[in-house]
Amino acid sequence: MPPTAERGRLNRERVLTAAVAYTDEHGLDAISMRRLAAELGVVPMALYKHVADKEALLDGMADLVLTELGPIADAGDWRSTVRARILAARELLARHRWLRRVLETRVQQTPTMLNYLDSLIAVFRRAGFSDVLTHHVMHALGSRAWGFTQELFDDPNPAPPPTPEQLAFLSQAFPNVVAMAAVAAHSDGSVIERGCDDQFEFEFALDLLLDGISVLQAAQWEPPRN
Amino acid sequence: MPPTAERGRLNRERVLTAAVAYTDEHGLDAISMRRLAAELGVVPMALYKHVADKEALLDGMADLVLTELGPIADAGDWRSTVRARILAARELLARHRWLRRVLETRVQQTPTMLNYLDSLIAVFRRAGFSDVLTHHVMHALGSRAWGFTQELFDDPNPAPPPTPEQLAFLSQAFPNVVAMAAVAAHSDGSVIERGCDDQFEFEFALDLLLDGISVLQAAQWEPPRN
DNA sequence: GTTGACGGCGTACGGCGTACACCTTACCGT
């Protein structure tokens, strides 16, 4: 294993890029320091010269892909700007499916993340939102501001459609769940068949919130005097 | 190690109860098959007679604590009923702080979880919500229906308040984040000091959604013909 | 040419989940 045999020397960036690529392909559960090292043709401990530990690796990966989101693009009014931004984030999340779980467990806010939030908050404040309202609005958007929601029925590997007997049992045991599941968003609500259009659901909730926010802003909302 | 030395025999329930207790006290990262076994005065492999594997253990734990939520209590109108239910769930999540992360990674819906969802959905349907609307509404509530939101600034171990120099740097680098963070919900927005009232934020967003939902329901909302 | 920093290597430790084979107990029908 010559250190510079044609694979060149490692550096932090190459490590992170490889980690992202590997995780994009094999999933978050698959990545480990040892496997990443193997991928790079290097002994596990070599990675520790570029990354403090595994947590720091994940931090770096998140940071790296978050830069794919460029600076925020003004779309005229605050509503469209925010909406577009959040949907762009959502698209990023779709490209890197491991990102959600990583963001959820990050404990330190990196400059990149703070930057992202700052730019989003700026939109509200520039549009004349009071600081208090902005505060609550950001909380209300919650993880949606990162482009994701924890869905109720998230199913990474969707189950096969139930057999008629199973269905019979289910609709007797959980009639309401079945009735609700039987509705498909943009198709004519036949049977379960993929259930629902995630994109539609996301925008539905997002718009519900944005509409509510609009009203509060227009009415010069102020926090209740407790 | 006599098998029945005064600690009695194990069974699935005792295993799960012990697991919940241990995790309540030491946190989700602390629990492992080996430590749980030690806690029960038993060799690690003994647990596998009561639980298929660690995932199943977590399933069982989630299931167990979810039963703490009794049957749904009718509060008159759908809005109050749903609201009370969700706030009760939130309280449960506060009692078992590990539960959020566990629910988020569950892959199989257990009967208990389906039951919970079913009862919630039932409220909407009984109130005359169409199935489509109910469907979207449940998605919109998303993880809030489980009593939690992934907050933007969740900080399990909150950082010490920044020193004046740090603050100066931060407010120059991320002016909007700092401005927003400086607002405290139910106090007269002074300085950062604990930032915000999580309960208020949760209800704020929940009510925003419930209000939006009310409007849709009153207007007999129908999905857009694409 | 020497020196130092940096990158990479090897070994080793303690922890994890769990497969497999075995032993012990409790309880059952006879």
Place this chain on the structure above:
DNA sequence: ACGGTAAGGTGTACGCCGTACGCCGTCAAC
């Protein structure tokens, strides 16, 4: 009373994981 059988508990072992520590080769700056 007794033998059988399933359920509960044990011991050993494997392959993974993250990473501490110490060593060595390479290369750049002097």
